[in-house]
Amino acid sequence: MDIRLDGISHSYDGVAVMNDITLDIPAGRIVCIVGPSGCGKSTLLRFIGGLERPGQGRISQIGEPPEGCLNPLTYIFQDFALLPWRTVEGNISLVLEDHGIKGARAREIIGDVLARTKLTDFAKALPKQLSGGMKQRVAIARALAVNPAVMLMDEPLSALDSQTRELLMDDLISLWSRQPFTAVYVTHNLNEAVRLGHQIVVLSRRPGRIQEVVTIDKPLDQRQFGDPDLDEKQKYLWQLMRDEARAADAELINV
Amino acid sequence: MDIRLDGISHSYDGVAVMNDITLDIPAGRIVCIVGPSGCGKSTLLRFIGGLERPGQGRISQIGEPPEGCLNPLTYIFQDFALLPWRTVEGNISLVLEDHGIKGARAREIIGDVLARTKLTDFAKALPKQLSGGMKQRVAIARALAVNPAVMLMDEPLSALDSQTRELLMDDLISLWSRQPFTAVYVTHNLNEAVRLGHQIVVLSRRPGRIQEVVTIDKPLDQRQFGDPDLDEKQKYLWQLMRDEARAADAELINV
Amino acid sequence: QGTKIKVGALRFTSHSGSFVAKDRGYFADAGLDVELEFFQAAQPMAVAIASGDIDYAVTAISGGLISLAQKGAIKVIGGALIEEEGIDGQQILASDAAYKAGITDPSKLDGKAYGVTQTGSSFHYVGDKIAQAEGISLAFKPLQKVGAVVGAIKSGQIDAWNIVPHIAKPLAGSGAVHIIGAVQDYLPDYQTTTVFTSADNAANQRDKTEAFLAGFSKGVTDYNSTMIDNAGGEAGVDEMVKLIHQYVYNDRPFEKAKPSIVNGTMRINEGAKLNLASVEDQLAWFKAGGYVDSGVTIEDLVDTSYVEMMS
Amino acid sequence: MSDATLSGATAPATAAKPVAFRGGGFAPRPHRWVGFVVFVVLILIAEWGTRAGWISALTLPKPSDVLATFGELYQSGMLFKHLGPSLARLFVGALFGVTVGVSVGVLIGLFSYVRAGAVPLVAALFPIPKIALLPLFVIWFGIGEGSKYALIAFGTFTPTVVATYGAVDNVDRTLIRMGQSFGLSWWSIVRKIVLPGAMPGILSGLRISLAIAIILLVAAEMLGAEYGIGAYILQAGSLYDLERLFAGVVILSVLGVVVSALIGLIERRVLGWRT
Amino acid sequence: MSDATLSGATAPATAAKPVAFRGGGFAPRPHRWVGFVVFVVLILIAEWGTRAGWISALTLPKPSDVLATFGELYQSGMLFKHLGPSLARLFVGALFGVTVGVSVGVLIGLFSYVRAGAVPLVAALFPIPKIALLPLFVIWFGIGEGSKYALIAFGTFTPTVVATYGAVDNVDRTLIRMGQSFGLSWWSIVRKIVLPGAMPGILSGLRISLAIAIILLVAAEMLGAEYGIGAYILQAGSLYDLERLFAGVVILSVLGVVVSALIGLIERRVLGWRT
């Protein structure tokens, strides 16, 4: 299933936050979206997932979601969004219950996704007992449980410390390598973008418009920590964005 | 002024958190401390700053602090620790007031540190109006205002997004290059460590002990984004720490 | 099995008419199955009649009672406690401090603080009448509850108050207050309390109401003859006190309760006769003070068709 | 490129359907007029019912009569004669209770031993109904203004203490560590960090304390008050004069809303730094 | 290396001095016994004062007499005769008020129009003193248990509503967006996310509501109650019997502390997931 964005523009209370964004998200690829603070990345992702409606433009899904897909467009959030009163298992079964999956079938699915995210031993743990990295793994397992057509990730690693981030990047790469998924991956972190993205969409400052789309052909599982090609791309991206990032950072927030 | 740590061990409620740490912090250098979560980095920094007393061992300052130093050991915190009810100016004058510096003298100092951190235009802004990066710049300006002998930084950039982090790293480097300061810099981020550290102290998992001290000789202002030497060092550090980081991440928290 | 009715009462000796009638079966004789409903204060009792929770009760005339009568909710149908010469009635008390300062007589109360439960209560009426008679002015202090007034006069924060004998006498006995006069000197034949019921009962339940008054009157007759006219001698008094003790001061042993019950003896009108003149005077006073609507008439308040009016 | 995209969308070899919307909701939007309409409708129903007679005069007064009573009260000048003493009692009593409450609360927040001693005491005082103590207050403070002040002060004291020490506990500890790390004196930390940081909590505690103070006005004016909104209500109640009773209750209710709005104003002024 | 360090430290060419400690404080430590000692000391002072006579018998009763009164009350079986009806009233009244309050609060939290209509109403009801309405309650609900339940229910209703809609407002919006993003139905989101998420706030509101319920017990039992702790206190007050008054007040105070402890227990049970 592909996603097509068609001339998306939007403004909040008269302030334009994005302008004429047209973009294709092809199945089986990871599209990273980078851009300075406040350029509308999260808003764009909410549009794609149908959580909000753009002022102008159209978002369509092309083709059918795969067999057994419970929730075609599935989010992974920056702050994990686990229900603190449910165990790891319970958090996953939450999203199955509403699709009528209970009992043995649910147990099977939960067992499978926990195994894939190496969480089998933590099935009965409460979120408060887990480190940030483990929590995000649970969120990933939950997303996998509904067998999504497209994963929508809003800075999934930016609440984690950088060592944990490294570990989770490895996990994501190995998950993708075993079974490629489609993803829109919003991030501030250019290193993550070059490590995980097949395409990297660079947005300008608010109102966000597409400044450039950088494609990286190297297969995901061959991308290494400190790979010179990737460093090159990252440097290029940083040079593209640096001034805008500084300007965005120095903006006064009107509260 | 140097700092010397001498056989520091400590335990909280019977749980040993660090073990026999002996370390010299020479004047004019930046010493980075890296290590997995919960290995006692922040605790160690609190000991150095005199905010907490170690169970065993001794911390001494050798030599006199420089002329006009109001607060020899000065912190920069991860979450900025700005008083939200004071303006940028007010937050800086807070730390001067208690040393009896008011009126024209205070204005002079404040003007100077704001200029050095490029915040002159934001003197009257409240913290809530500032982005994270700007807030941390204010915290740095505040630290500079007391003319510290040693700066104690506890993950100063980890609350920032990675683009802002890049910008602030540049700022720190240019501040140091213009006038070298002594710093103990705790971080999870190996990239920061190799960009900013003259020495990098690698701690083991809890109970933290010194696993290795890596020295980087390249002058700070010559260290570039994507520098192969630094990438080499970073890779080495990551390989040193990876397994411990994973184990620390997978630990259940007993609440 | 008789008609079921509910009769409101306070745990005061002044409600003995109902106690005796119930205990000695006079209500049952009249074909009524009476359930006594006890209250902590008189005012809610009037409201409870209005709301239909109880059928009959005895209480002093207050602004609230008149106001409810005007709204067509209740009617006075007879009289109960009355001030009678020769029998100890309500006493006028002065605090110890005031007494020591020379207030030994109500005429010396000019400008002093006089305790009442509420503006527009029966205490207020009595106090104002005393003031009028003596040609003095009093500062009335509304303290809501009898307990609060007791506290205030004991500690000398108000100077004077009037209250029924069974409270006045033990207080005076303890030395904390002094009796400086009697209400009956100012308000002879003052109709202290009245029998009242809902307007509906008075107008439409004539049989039931008459039956109640019949039973109640028998109880009253027994009480008066035993306690005031001493018809049964000391033994009769003892028996009567025992009966009353089931309802009043029943948390104290009999020996301690007896003096209080005997002290509280006041005449209850035979046949629930009503001193209409006194009621009219009270009504006029309430109207003059603006505590009730000036449009209320004695007909709104009293149904004179049930009992004999005293002259 | 946008041409290609468009043609792709209009000629669906594979079906292109718009993404379904599933967000929205769970975000209250203000509709100011609804509150107003609800009030008006309720009052109109009451008026209709009392006029038509299916609400008896014993149950509710006519709203128009309540208004007329209020008008009389205003014109006769009695409104201010009642309002004046009540406001004075509220002010003095609450000022005293809140001042002592904030002080004790701050001490509890700062000193472990004070906390250990005072918290159980406050917890034991909290559920004591103030009206139960009226007879005692008469003895302790007299029937003059003293006992009224004392009752309101006592009633506002306990919730203020609880709110204040909670607020002090909630002051961000990193700010305090920051103060210490810059060598600020203990007193500077308390004055410049703890107290301003506890302000939001103290003010929202004040909201509750003052509501309680207004509620206690009636209890306070049970004690020998001739004038005062509470006394007015009590008298109306004992005379079963529903018009006046409701007029008095409406005054208290308005007073409560005004006080709450005032605190809101102060909050916006003083706590403008909050995000 | 440690040798070198040590010799460096012991032979200071440049002075080596230890880093000064400047942390600590601002972190309350529990001292359970202090609270107990404070109570005992206060009681002992009262006992001494009343015995020695420098506290007059009018001001305070002898603590030992209060204890004796309490003993009598217990032995005569009257304690439970009073406690029983009071607890029943508390339970029924609070159950009703809290149930309705939570329901209305949740509705306010979920629906903008309900909020716009109900919030001003609740704000206007909040500062109305319940005792002022006693005469009305008798007419509305009779003098039986009904009016007592109604009074307590009414008193617990408003704070529960306020606490509940505040709690619903505070439920983490990302959790709700998460639910929507996984296609959960509206009802599932309310049941599985909003309600459990609002639990902590609702329970801490319950703490206040129940304290208010206990306080209102006395007012409720002004309405023709023969038995009940409130009636006992009122009677003692009107007879100016300080021993019994204090015994009653102590019972209410203990009741309040017990209820608060019970809620603490429930919180630990139900809200174990909180960090």
Ligand SMILES: Nc1ncnc2c1ncn2[C@@H]1O[C@H](COP(=O)(O)OP(=O)(O)OP(=O)(O)O)[C@@H](O)[C@H]1O
């Ligand atoms: N619901 C909303 N109402 C009004 N303004 C909004 C809303 N959501 C976002 N905005 C504004 O729209 C702009 C874009 O917000 P968005 O969160 O999409 O940016 P972002 O690129 O994700 O930023 P960041 O990198 O900080 O996450 C910002 O200026 C933000 O203040």
Ligand SMILES: Nc1ncnc2c1ncn2[C@@H]1O[C@H](COP(=O)(O)OP(=O)(O)OP(=O)(O)O)[C@@H](O)[C@H]1O
């Ligand atoms: N005040 C305290 N009381 C009890 N235990 C504490 C205290 N402070 C820290 N600890 C424990 O000591 C250990 C070390 O904590 P510390 O904060 O120094 O680690 P850290 O290396 O800074 O971790 P992180 O990388 O997560 O910041 C942790 O297990 C922590 O739970």
Ligand SMILES: [Mg+2]
């Ligand atoms: Mg975002």
Ligand SMILES: [Mg+2]
């Ligand atoms: Mg740390």
